[in-house]
Amino acid sequence: MTIETEKITIGDYIFKRLSQVTKSVFGVPGDYNLKLLEHLYNFPKEQIKWVACNNELNAGYAADGYACLNGFSCLISTFGVGELSAMNAIAHAFVENRSVLHIVGISKTRQYNKTRLYTNIHHLLPPKEHSYELQDHKSYIKLADGISCCSEVLSTDSGDLTKVQQQIDNVIEQVFVQMRPGYLFIPNDISELEIDVVMKPLRLTKLEHATEIELATSKKVAELILNKLYAAKNPAFIIDSLIKKHTKELNAFFQKSNFYCYTTNQSRGAIDETLPNFHGVFTNLFGSSGTLDILKEENDVIIHLGSYLNEVSFKYSDKNTENKSWLKNADITFVGRDYAAFGFIENHDFKTSMDKPHLFYPENVNCEIVLEEILNKIDYIRIPKVAIRPSTASYNSGYGIKTVGDITHDKLSVYTSNIMLKANDVLVNDMCSFVFELENVRFPSNIKHVSGPFYASIGYALPATVGVCMALKDMKQDRRVILIQSDGAAQMTLQELSAFIKYGLTPIIYMINNSGYTIERAIEGPTRDYNDIMVDWDWQKMFNVFGDAKGEKSCAFKVKTFEELGKIDVDDVENKNKVKLVELILDKFDYPSRLRNALDSCK
Template identity: 30%
Template structure:
């Protein structure tokens, strides 16, 4: 180990200061010596992935649980493989530090025709591409390295967005001064006048409302506002719903929780409650097509108070630089709590009362019965990861128990994302049980990362829904078209083929009885990876997806 403090060590120490304990990626000749710096640090663990795209997905999943993540690839071929995953992190506001090991500075300056380039002597093609999908970018030099590292890492943390660091192979080993000040500093608070004006405007609007409702979404979790949201909800007594992208940001067993809103496909009580509200307090919400059933929300914009991570907006009046936590705290302190009777709240726990469930041993599994059984299987504190397909739209309607984290990707919607993301999420918190729900088509894209899970001795529970092809696409267009077909695999054999020995259990289930037996055995085998192939019919899909398929088809016409 070198005794000289270096630029590479500075970067690694700053990542550690942000709490990062695992770094994902794939080695390549332009990053190998920097990887030495990583593995020399006992507080960091290098997690090598099967490919760079999977590494980016894993980092995204890690960041959603841990708060921030990092990955390292080589120049050109490696970083372009990862760019789709980084774009997804940008779309869904996930803070990921993307580090590229690149050719030596002199090589780039002289425009040499070296490998992993386009052979034209230009070395900034790929950094230009990353400029489109990251919030900040830098190429480190001997003169700017420490200042630039701090700049982009602060951007990553405060903006909750991925950033790009280009680290030439001859730079990371150069001397640097150790940091003397903390990387993160307190945000500048909003002025007292701004807060006062916001309260003077909004308090009368909210108190006048006869049917107020709270609508929360994913930005609550990205900006760590769950506790502030809980205090606000309980201080006001108002009913609260989430959108599917923010599912789990509020306890779904809470007596004020009324459901996951999805526009016109929502249950009648929930849809009427949201669409006819005279005041909607929208907290951390972005309305996108897949979570609103094709922008089918029925409420009027003038009834919405938008509380964003760093501002409040009501009828185009913007109150800037007010953090979400502060907005909720100030409003909660001024509003009177409504009586439960006056608000006519019917919580999800009463809307969807659990009926006695009896397993029909020889009955073929259906989507409906599968989701009913999964609902009973999910436990408090689980992490539920649902891929963008039948899995996401099925899981969307399953009420979650207290402190369950729900991970999906409905805006970017890159199928296969969730399997590597589960790897990252599990490493971020080894104490929590991770359940992955993924379709066969998505699984075929990224299945290799099961080998990394086995190598790291992780114990997620993986449900692969084998319905013989791209069912979401079949629901939209071409139910019998050959382009929606995929090769049938022996899915239950894959953990063994990828090197599993005694550290996994695999099941293939065709009937309710077989699936029930698998779930029972899974509960009794917590110390191994569990892999369950769930066989259903080709066109069997959750009811919500059947409806959404028609909406998306019309939207594409």
Template identity: 25%
Template sequence: MSAPTVAQYTLRRLSELGLDRIFGVPGDYAFSIDDAAELVPGLSWVACSNELNAAYAADGYARIRGAAMLSTTYGVGELSAINGVMGSKAHRLPVFHLVGKPSERIQRLGLITHHNLGDTVYDRFQPLSAAAACVSAVLTPDNCVDELERVIREALRQSMPAYLVISELNGGQPVLGTPISGTPLGAVKRQQSVPQELEAAVRTILSRLEAATNPVALLTHLVSRYGCRDQALAFIGKTNLPTAITPNDKGTMDEGMAQYVGLNAGNLSSSEAVRNLVNNADLVLDIGGIVTTELNTGFWTGHYDASKTVSINDNWVRAGEKVFVNVAIDDVLHALHERTTTRCADHGMKLEPSALTGHPEDPSSSASFYPRLQRPLRSDDTVVIETGTCMTHLNKMLLPAGVSAEGQGLWGSIGWATPACLGVAMAKTSGRTWMVTGDGSHQLTLNELAVMGRYGINPRIFVLNNGLFGIEDVISERGHDYDDLAPVNYHLLPHAFGCKNWLSARVSTVAELDQVLEQIDAHDGAAYIEVMIPNAESQPMADAIIDSGYKLSTPQPG
């Protein structure tokens, strides 16, 4: 049997992690990669509308499968994808970004080609794309086997993107050396622990937990990125630890668990009871490493006392002034679950879905929409949350048992959700995919609806139409022309994009909303619903709150 080409071997080796899709846009210098995608068994090419959308879709896929593949061409393609890949880096997702490059014969002859700046500098884009990754390599027939193992290991160890350059010439030449057969991602041990550091860290955590009278846990999305969410939830259940999440981590906790208490974000917490519970705790067990951005802390009104906080990070633990290094998060959680005997008192907080509001003849609004969205969600469903005003509502919404959510609150690139919804839906093997987006964010990437229709995926999409960039009004002031949007009849888009068997509608009253939600539940295809929302909802926050996030005003003297 002949040796596989560099491109074929690379895609096969990555697909063995459990990846069955590669997202991208074809390009001439990447043809060896594009062609290989059609030859690797079990792997399918997903032709996205543009490179940025492809990067967003790969991001969404990686959130479900643990990793993803993205392919773009040299220069124009890879640079268009950087924003999406950088978002994956911020949210700790191993996206393998494969880029085709002009042949070494062109480079050695000093020929000038397109997708460059009219000169013979062919590696100028590599530092830019590599900056969005944690590891990179230029693959050749001679180094492909060894370099690929190094890149895979490091991308999984850090749970961040990797950047792989394959020239069009090298991509079509045979691999030299002995190919390696990989294992599914779930069977890969991504980090190792130094035994004495692990034992000291675990004993410290157990001791602090045993001594605490009113401990509380906060769970972050990092446990999902390292495949140990189930371990974390099992530990929380065994200890009966009251557990909150921060806005960036919506969907990480199973909110049907008795231990869930709500969203903690300082003055913007889901309730005063949650804020008080965390503030008054004598031990805050931070499982995954809280990111203390302004949106995650209620514009920095939520503070964590370092002396009362124990943080379990990806490969290190901090307990006050003690830091333990080279301790893998999965090893720490496994040991804690095996050895803990502490069982905390019930938190006593009763969480209920938001009450339905509005009369049938009332105009549709956020107040009537979000409580109704809770009702049809079922276990194994995933809600994709766009950045914007919908994020502020959905983060506080109580998800039914077994329902997860994905958002991009840290990177916050509007338009992410629509292509990410494509990736999430393609990656899931059970349950449905729901998405909520504002019209402003949706306009950036709505062409990906055509890709959804082409590949026959069936998301449930809600576009909240208020005719403006509502979140900008909330954090600024009303009346700016730059916040107004081009008018779009969104509910007509699925038909225009060739989507088959899509339930599409525009609703403007509570009665219409109730009716379409019933139709969605009985429909076996995708749903795309334009929900009219009054733009008067987007009122600016108080000046003091806005300034707490942007720090523009001169402080009072004294």
């Protein structure tokens, strides 16, 4: 049988493959990626297009936001100065499990082995010792290893280009399947070279990449979990971030089984929070009001699925005896990216656990495969009949507070639950003081939540919102985008306000202005000037500065009380096609009560 091949340039092949998983490419042009970028314009914009950003850090955050909705995104930067600027955003994507491909245009392969002294090139570090020695053209490639799941360096060194297609396909597939960023390094002199390719479908599911032992072990774990469910009286599932994208399947499962279900704060939006069997945001020690009490009182078997345990999603203190006691006695199972643990074992001894395989399954388990097995194999006739809890809300979206008078964090969470958010919204929030109140905000149905609470890099959300809005346009989805941003964080990445104007993006931005870094104030030095922002900016004029001089594409409001806020109609027909900024004035010493609680627990 003859295998038909297609002759295509490397540059064209890259964008042809990318067009199968994304419609937008974010980035900043630079001298080492320009030849590659020219190939993007061989495709119609409907297939794939360039989205310009003001700097590489912002481009990385925008790509991250795009991936949250689309499932994959791409960022292109240039050698050294560009790729290093983007590295913080790629680290964010790695920590928060986003599928972002970072393509870097690097130096020409023929420059790698040039002789010394007179051939040093710009953007590249000089030798650490002996300045007359060769520069290391792969010095930046080494830095990317710890924040990527896969990296490929295209090369003509051997004169063999037969592996190029495999390299390009592999990094796209790995980024997609592993939900972590990857790198594709492309020398500046190879984009025009032609290769013979066989156009076959990309393999974009975990099952297509699973080994036999991974499949067998994951199926065994799923079988043990199913047996636990059949023997339980009132089982519960805590859905964590590693299976967050399986929203449709999870909601159908919980509607049919009636099992109690919870999310972590990193997986908000994975479950429809209007379901009567949804009981809140679980973060162990904290979470939404009453959630832990319900879990301990009602649920005899707990399946923590898609586990991504960290101090944000699973707050744990070995000094808290009550915390240690309930976990030790709980019938709780954790299933993560590459392990399953039956029972809570403090200070896990992996070697000892491996000798007791009924307690711990290391390395060859995947939570996505386990979920698929559970959904495919569960016998609904054998599961316990779970009654709906009379009080269906595990946390009260009002908890007795009226949204009147001056705006405060605690009241703002009530306003967000009852007024700000609507069904089908996409909520983006920065790592700001209000994050600590979000656990008490009950989401309407079909909310998509985009944040970065574990890496917690302030300034992420504003450019991420650019990516979110672009993804919605590419996916042809008409959904409101709500950004909750703070003044201190916004200063980090403010330039991307111009992208909203350039591309006609229309999010609703709630800018919390409390004159500085509130989380840091609460931790230390509340009156120190290091917790003050540089100067008070005039947020009402920002869009005029960043490209909307006549106010045709934007509008801004400034309020201090809920009465003033209530008079603003952000869905007004007149402003429908504008980006809207609502500046909320809060006292600089107004701290969310949940922030105080979290800090007190750390003392």
